[in-house]
Amino acid sequence: NGQQEDGKILIGAAMSSFSDKGQTYLQDGVREFDAENDDVEVLMTDAKDDAAVQLNQIETLLVKGVDAIFIVPVDISALKPVFKKCKEDGVKVVIGNRMPAEELWGEFDVYTGSESIQAGILQAEWVAEAMQPEGGKVGIIMGPLGHEAARMRTEGNKQIFAKYDNIEIVMDAEGKWDRAKGMQIAENWIQSGANLDAVLCNNDEMAIGALLAAEGANLADDAIIIAGVDATPDALEYLGAGLDVTVFQNMNAQGYNGAIAAYKLAKGESVEKWDWIPFETVTPENMSEYK
Amino acid sequence: MNTEYVLEMKGVSKSFPGVKALKGVDLAIKKGTVHALMGENGAGKSTLMKVLYGIHQPDEGEIIFKGEPYEVKSPIDALTIGVSMIPQEISPVPNLTVASNVFLGKEIISKRGLKLLNQKKMVIETQKLFDELGIDIDPSVMMSKISIANAQLVAIATAVSYNADLVVMDEPTSALTDKEIDKLYKIIRDLKEKKNIAVIYISHKLDEIFSICDEVSVIRDGEFIGSDSIENFDKERLINMMVGRTMDEFFHKEEAEIGDVVLDVKNLTLSKKFEDVSFTLRQGEVLGVAGLMGAGRTEVMEAIFGYRPAESGEIFIDGIKAEISEPSDAIRHGIAFVTEDRKQTGIFPDLSIKDNIIMPDIDAYLKNGLLNGKKIKENCQEQREAIAIKTPTLEQLIKNLSGGNQQKVLISRWLLTTPEVLILDEPTRGIDVGAKSEIHRLIGELAKMGKSIIMVSSEMPEILSMSDRVMVMFEGKCSGIISREEATQEKILQLATGEKLSL
Amino acid sequence: MSQQKILSRPSVGAFMSKYGIVVIFVGLCIILSIMSPVFLSMRNITNVIRQVSIIGIVSMGVTFAIITTGIDLSSGSMIALISVVVATLSQNAMNPDQPVSIVMPIAIAVAISLLLGIILGAVNGTLTAFGKIPPFIATLGMMTVARGAAALYTRGRPVGDLKETFTFIGTGSIFGIPLPIWIYLAMGILAHILLSKTKFGRHVFAIGGNEQAARICGINVEKTLVKVYAFAGFLTAVSAILLTARTSAGNPTYGLSYELDAIASTVIGGTSLSGGVGSIPFCVIGALIIGVLNNGMDLMGVNAYWQQIAKGVIIVAAVLIDARKQKRG
């Protein structure tokens, strides 16, 4: 089974983005595994959120002769050619963090993570419950239009709110994951007199932006529900102080487990196909567990 | 040290890739004299002056200025030491006012407070300078709004305003007519007599040299040929030194057979530019167009060519009304137009001589839709030989040619479109005697071949020696058309200044 | 442009050809105030200006660069780098998780950041002036390098927990007007005076209008260019500090494609990309047009997809209608 000349196992880790904070924790997990095991070398690449770049990098990793590959897909719908290439080279594939569509389940060896849509569902479920019995109006600040996580989280929000007659999504805008942009949008929404009862953000950075906007407008903490996703250390600081809920996903574990799975596959060991690391709702009540 | 000289250049050499522009040139300028620097196009006059002004660094040679070794790395150094220059290609900053252009690099700053610009004072000072020099331009107007002639006057004023010991004027009169030239003469005399400032004067117009200069130096092909006081020269000797052979300054056109009316322009009008201009042009005829600066001659030609179409009026070609709304229409009707401003509307600086030549007529060089390199080369080579374009190769970028040679390339460009009507706007501006004479001969030959030619010119002798008829314009109107036999300098000047002809 | 005096009597045509973009701006504001009544509320107006201030300050430096026929693509990334640097120097306490973290007085942290901006800008200027490489490439290189350096400096993570004294720069008010607006105003006045009333400004126009002429008049083109980019870097640093203070965090992802918004503001404000023409007040109008558009569409709750489309169309339309249209290039 494919070992390199120096006896080390070479694992390719094709990451989606190095500038997405959540992803950096996943990458840390991979690095941890790399550091702990002397017989492994991990080659990590940064696709900069570009599916074509990721495909290029996977090709490059295959040329380099990796024994197994761990992929955090930029775009789950652009995975077909990736699987084809890996199959041609007989390289085992671990997918992390973003789940491929059902018809592709036969194409990879291990999945570690959960379903992106779950984050949006958990976030909206909590917000919807908190809004009862009056219900009200919500706004969604989205990540970059068309971005996988942004799309699925928004989708999850919408699925839940569709079940409530007294909740209406009245605003949506593109915050591009950016705190300043989220802040600007929230400021404008507050000015608009739309009197939103809740603002759901596709990530914590934008949620922090929204709560800074609310603070700036002297809105009382309980006048508006602000929800994020990621449970970043910064967000935990604000949780209970403007931010009402966020959703945690153990990125570090996803990275670490993904790397282990790739390592085992490379050595020819068998690995459980589904490694579920579910999302968890984080509120001021249970936040101490996540610090 | 000989204190008689303000400047001595010894053995100055300068090479460009593929060209040795200066080969050990010597030049000595006496204090308080006007020194003509003469030579054919491409002889190296401008290059020598650019070395002096710090734009180019010499490869070898020594320069002594006011008895001291002179080393300049940039124009700043030259200006500080006491050399100012009017460059050949006058190049103002278009979006600044005239006053700002005059004071560029030496802005007046308010003494007190924040050291901000003192705009008012600069305008006043500029006005003072202009008054002193007898220049009538509003200092607070945008540079882009004034004519080339006025821009040239501004450049002259700017160079004079530095209080330098030596002022270099590289073809200062190329865009001026006689009236402004007289102003320049006065300015130069004042510099020389009142301030004891020396002037290096470059021009291709021999009359100017004899009217204003005290001494003459000649360079040919980058080599120093000789230097002498003006009294020891006559035109013939000067030309002989420059060109290496004797020739006439002006070619005297032979009679050509004049045929039917080819071009008939009726009541052409473009508001604020020209009004009700009508004239005819016959086959084999050379129609000279005279007038003062700003008379609107260029605009009429641009209108005929469709570059800036007239608002009303008609143009008939061979008796048939022609609709000309853009240059391609004019080209299709067999009209060619060599514009007066090479840099603005003439050359494609970064393209080769060949590409510059074929541009208006590319269709003629297509084979199966692609350019036919062989035919291009043949035709261009023919032209190069026919009108002696001085260049190492036809692949040379046109921007590396001297001004006169650029002009020849532009004439070739239009000759190859085989036009019936040739409009030449200031065809010999900035061109040396040799080339000028060649272009005049060319005009004569073309007329003989049955081509019709409109020649706009501000040089009276050129108009008088070349034209079959002369049209004179004044303030946008045709003030008269006179035949070759009737034409005299006085009559043309009278018409050009709006007076009635005294019989 | 401030450089142009109206010739002859002021006619409607002359007015429009000088102030066309102002008319367009006013028109846009009228339309938006009809469609959204809160648009003209005092609160929303301060809101918009505060939002505009970040891009607005950057775009003034870009204006200088563009007048010299240059460009500055590095501003967005420089904002990211300076934001993380100033953040790591302004934290409440040392953060052991972070590669770099130093506690120091705010004034020093701000001074260091401004200096960093000036240095990075001067590098841009030196590359283009002395290295003779197109400013597009010099600043594109800086764009890539600065963003990489920002990510490297913090391992790709944001830096929060900033001192109140620092965040006050972005969130505080004086006489009821937010500090960012005061700073925008101050920078605007500074830039305007520099550009239109000093020798330096005159030289900037001269270089852009005709570099050869500038050289012949004894202007030190290289030095002036370095100063131009250094000044742009300084303004970028001011923006970065404002942004960091306003959001209470530095982040290597900040400022993404701000350079395009800044350039767009500048060009909408009539600065010609072929150089030699431009002014600061009009650049402010340009930035306000973009800011008002973003604000108005958020106020109206325009769908995110349509927002983008509308923004593109309106920017093009504004320049298309503007009678001062620059020539292509």
Place this chain on the structure above:
Amino acid sequence: MSQQKILSRPSVGAFMSKYGIVVIFVGLCIILSIMSPVFLSMRNITNVIRQVSIIGIVSMGVTFAIITTGIDLSSGSMIALISVVVATLSQNAMNPDQPVSIVMPIAIAVAISLLLGIILGAVNGTLTAFGKIPPFIATLGMMTVARGAAALYTRGRPVGDLKETFTFIGTGSIFGIPLPIWIYLAMGILAHILLSKTKFGRHVFAIGGNEQAARICGINVEKTLVKVYAFAGFLTAVSAILLTARTSAGNPTYGLSYELDAIASTVIGGTSLSGGVGSIPFCVIGALIIGVLNNGMDLMGVNAYWQQIAKGVIIVAAVLIDARKQKRG
């Protein structure tokens, strides 16, 4: 540049001043092949060229635009829009979840997409040629609009499940060489001939070199510009189709900031942003330099942050060393 032939005897200096960037490229390849032995493997070479093809094809259109003193910022967004359009027309089956989904023969889907590219490009060209707005603004507007339209068209979702006959364009090989490489080659030859051997190409140079003189020579500047941008749009569409076929999906996020890479390739290839100068073969070299850099650093496993920094530095260094340096602007 193809426009320049070596004068007199070919000397080392003249060679370097003409082919300096080629030497730099070869040097870069040598260094990379020493540092990573697989770099020069046949597989990796096809790999790199295939990867470069997408930006490479776009950059040839950008070269045309830049030679006319223009620019094209819209290519990245146009790739996104065309990718989703061609994807919705090339799916295996109708997809009821999607706003638009039509099943049709691949040839027609491709033809429609190419036409769309040409039309969008022609809109750019018309805005700048007839609307007299700077191409920077015209294409910036298109950049924003096209991305918004792409997101709107698919409600922000990617479009997958494409026919094998379609994905073959991006994944198939002929004579062992991947189709994208063949297409890159074909487009390169087409663009090179157009630029250097046809009337249209000469007019492109003429407009960039001296627009006024071009008019005097009877060139229809406006029509030529529209053609230039339409051709750039066509090449962008080719790229978009390749990208979609290669990744088996269309996505409104595709092509983000590809325009900058394309412009960088062009400028590294010696095309002057001040117009009038440029060539296709050198533009290919420019694209290869960027592609080889990305590939080589991935092969060596250089840390992503350092990669960015190194990339920025090397691009600037390449242009700095290049003896053909264009003048600033």
